[in-house]
């Protein structure tokens with residue numbers, strides 16, 4: 177094909193980015209993306225399909241997704257004083273948040289290692305991103321965070337709670353300290369809430385500049401793409417202006433209504449994943465040469481023997497299991513890999529592939 181003029185016209189901030197890439201998992205046991213490994217319970221499938229079949233997809237969906245929002249409030253105990261904004265995954269809400277405050281010369285602050293989208297979206301919007309290194313064992317370095325806030329006066333601070341990819345919950349007091357110190361908006365991203373079960377959601381009532389973010393992805397509906405933000409009506413009204421009309425499609429709304437009416441089933445699955453997480457953690461602790469960190473999420477971060485992160489990842493993949501290789505990032509994540517908690521069978525396959533790969537390297 178002939179050359180385009182993209183190089184001339186695409187903004188330099190975008191040209192400088194690398195796309196968020198997802199590895200090909202075909203034929204592999206998929207433990208790379210923090211999905212719930214179980215499909216819908218069989219007894220729910222028929223009712224769900226009936227709900228979908230009743231949807232007139234020739235018509236636009238409810239633009240406010242009101243019936244979904246009502247159920248989200250009820251199921252997750254959103255304080256009455258808070259407003260909600262729904263997104264096509266919480267990723268879309270991150271983009272809306274950045275879009276709302278982006279201006280050249282403004283800064284976004286978040287701990288690092290952290291969720292890659294915070295930096296990507298901030299830089300794409302022409303903002304400066306300041307990553308604050310985590311302390312020992314990936315604890316939030318409260319002094320460093322407060323110092324970064326004082327120095328950069330960020331428009332936005334992101335705190336993933338639990339953090340991805342480290343899996344830990346930062347100390348609530350450190351999060352509170354950031355809330356007090358920040359001059360702008362603080363977003364506590366609770367994507368992994370189903371596995372941590374602690375939340376800042378009730379605190380949006382006392383902190384007008386706190387927004388809590390949730391998603392249905394990790395609890396079992398990653399394919400659905402539904403996330404929500406809860407916070408002060410003034411913030412939410414501004415964000416709503418740049419939400420695309422009809423961003424939550426009819427099939428997502430119908431599925432979410434049905435799923436939220438049967439949320440107990442997803443809670444049972446989340447409890448099983450938490451149990452499996454503890455078993456997998458214990459199994460990793462036993463493996464000589466590996467370091468593993470406790471997790472409040474549905475994944476575990478572990479470190480391969482020095483200099484062997486990439487080789488260990490590849491050895492595991494060659495044996496049929498896909499996890500996430502973070503070793504390329506270096507720094508605090510040197511030789512680190514992340515495994516999502518799967519079914520007992522998948523976790524056994526992972527441990528077998530891990531052992532085979534470790535043996536192959538020694």
Ligand code: PMP
Nearest residue numbers: 265266267291336340367391393
């Ligand atoms: N926040 C964090 C911390 C995440 O790890 C993820 C998913 N990797 C998301 C948000 C986005 O989730 P989704 O768009 O599926 O709601």
